[in-house]
Amino acid sequence: MTKKISLFSLVFLIVAAIDSIRNLPAQALFGSSLIFFFVLSALIFLIPLSLLSAEFSSRYPQEGGIFYWVRHAFGNHAGMLAVWLQWINTMVWYPTILSFIAGTAAYLIDPALAQNKIFLASVILIAFWGLTLLNLRGIHVSAKINTLCSIVGTLFPMFLLIAMGGYWWLSGHEIQISFAWNDLLPTPKTSDNWVSLIAIMAAFLGIELAGVHVNDIKDPQRNFPRAMGYSVLILVVTILLGSLSIASVIPEKEIRLVDGIMQSFSTFFEKFHIPVPEAALALLIIVGSLGGMINWLISPAKGLLQASKYGYLPKFFTKQNDSGVPVRILIAQAVLVSLFCLAFVLLPSINAFYWFLTALSTEMYMIMYVLLCAAGLKLRRPSRESGTYRIPNGTRTLACLLGLGACLITIVVGFFPPTGIDVGSGARYVLLIALGNVVLISPVLWICAAKRA
Numbered sequence: 001m002t003k004k005i006s007l008f009s010l011v012f013l014i015v016a017a018i019d020s021i022r023n024l025p026a027q028a029l030f031g032s033s034l035i036f037f038f039v040l041s042a043l044i045f046l047i048p049l050s051l052l053s054a055e056f057s058s059r060y061p062q063e064g065g066i067f068y069w070v071r072h073a074f075g076n077h078a079g080m081l082a083v084w085l086q087w088i089n090t091m092v093w094y095p096t097i098l099s100f101i102a103g104t105a106a107y108l109i110d111p112a113l114a115q116n117k118i119f120l121a122s123v124i125l126i127a128f129w130g131l132t133l134l135n136l137r138g139i140h141v142s143a144k145i146n147t148l149c150s151i152v153g154t155l156f157p158m159f160l161l162i163a164m165g166g167y168w169w170l171s172g173h174e175i176q177i178s179f180a181w182n183d184l185l186p187t188p189k190t191s192d193n194w195v196s197l198i199a200i201m202a203a204f205l206g207i208e209l210a211g212v213h214v215n216d217i218k219d220p221q222r223n224f225p226r227a228m229g230y231s232v233l234i235l236v237v238t239i240l241l242g243s244l245s246i247a248s249v250i251p252e253k254e255i256r257l258v259d260g261i262m263q264s265f266s267t268f269f270e271k272f273h274i275p276v277p278e279a280a281l282a283l284l285i286i287v288g289s290l291g292g293m294i295n296w297l298i299s300p301a302k303g304l305l306q307a308s309k310y311g312y313l314p315k316f317f318t319k320q321n322d323s324g325v326p327v328r329i330l331i332a333q334a335v336l337v338s339l340f341c342l343a344f345v346l347l348p349s350i351n352a353f354y355w356f357l358t359a360l361s362t363e364m365y366m367i368m369y370v371l372l373c374a375a376g377l378k379l380r381r382p383s384r385e386s387g388t389y390r391i392p393n394g395t396r397t398l399a400c401l402l403g404l405g406a407c408l409i410t411i412v413v414g415f416f417p418p419t420g421i422d423v424g425s426g427a428r429y430v431l432l433i434a435l436g437n438v439v440l441i442s443p444v445l446w447i448c449a450a451k452r453a
Contacts, residue, residue, distance in 0.1 A: 007218070009147050010217055011227045014228070015154075015234050016146050016150040018204060020203070021154055021158055023202065023203040024246050025256065029247075034247065038240050042204075042236060045403060049207050050229075050231070051228075053208040053228060058224060061220045067082060068306065070083075070375045074371070076312075081444055083306065086365070091340060093296070094296075094337045095340050096354055096361070098293075099120050099124060100354075101290065102120040103256075104286055107259070107262050114256070124337075127290065135294065146292075150288065150291055153284045153289065155234075159238070161242050161246070165241070167272070168245070168268070169248065176247060176250060177247045201366070207232075246264045250264055266278060297330070297333075298330075304326070305329060311451060356429070360432075362414060363411055364441065366410050366414075369403060370407045373399075373407065374400070377400045
């Protein structure tokens with residue numbers, strides 16, 4: 001009998017996939033207004049989507065993941081589009097998390113390397129191919145490694161950052177952000193503030209990701225909803241307080257997206273005269289970030305494999321090894337990510353590269369969530385249907401409408417270039433975002449059209 005993933009491991013599988021310490025500098029860029037957007041995003045996006053994911057996993061315990069959930073509502077083609085969006089957006093997202101890992105790794109050698117494109121690209125390729133080979137051993141091995149990495153390399157540094165930020169406040173040091181009402185509450189005319197929604201929404205992407213492993217979870221109808229609840233609580237505390245800690249100590253214009261975490265820790269250690277070796281902390285953060293990527297590597301690939309059973313992929317890609325891992329899909333995505341690293345040369349700065357890929361990835365993921373929310377609206381659940389977790393129909397409708405609104409707002413805002421980052425001309429930025437969406441989404445439309453024919 002195959003060993004199942006426990007509730008404890010499931011919580012950390014979800015948390016590690018979402019609770020990335022690398023997102024904190026991007027959110028800290030927007031100062032005290034991030035509190036408003038964080039609370040708004042949690043209410044209209046994180047909580048509604050976690051409720052929907054929990055119910056779908058309980059409702060279809062034998063068919064987990066976005067492909068099956070959307071397929072039940074709108075058919076195979078819509079399911080394929082949803083899982084493609086989940087998978088292809090990760091091709092864009094991987095270079096951002098990997099560039100963060102590379103920027104942090106620079107502190108093991110020379111902090112100046114964090115702005116060296118050749119160094120960053122080299123570390124990205126080595127790390128991604130190494131994780132790809134690790135995932136070939138199967139989800140059960142990956143889940144154990146993920147749990148350890150999450151505790152040691154994600155939660156510990158985040159709580160340390162929060163504790164130091166709290167002490168910074170209590171010890172009377174200068175606070176770099178204002179908490180006046182006019183700073184806390186953005187106005188519709190302040191597009192700069194609304195662009196921060198991208199960074200915050202990007203921090204919540206992936207809440208549904210673990211659903212693809214529903215057959216590997218112990219008592220999924222009971223444990224998946226519980227894991228969702230615990231995960232949301234951990235996410236809310238760590239992301240908000242961690243972002244505020246950075247915003248409090250580093251002036252907005254000096255925050256660096258790639259190595260902003262180490263920049264913040266260095267400031268804390270220097271001001272508090274704490275003799276903590278930066279290399280040791282950098283190593284912990286690297287371990288946590290690598291662990292967080294494990295679920296992102298295997299879950300979308302496994303979702304794509306589910307779609308392949310319905311004839312959407314050539315049989316060449318359906319090959320699995322003895323651990324049930326889609327080997328050729330993993331190798332194919334490693335090749336694609338390697339090609340995406342060339343995007344370093346297309347934008348004027350590393351911050352611009354990082355922001356552009358984050359915005360493009362978020363755009364595509366939001367389209368997928370539009371399909372998920374629409375599926376929730378259509379699949380109104382009869383009271384007689386089995387499943388231990390059920391959202392009342394009225395609450396489900398509200399959750400779906402809130403989720404749809406949040407997704408559509410984020411998609412529109414994604415075309416607004418941030419003024420604090422040099423991304424070139426506004427027209428060029430909009431063109432790159434639009435072109436990126438067209439190029440990356442068009443293949444699945446061709447696949448569906450070819451299958452229909």
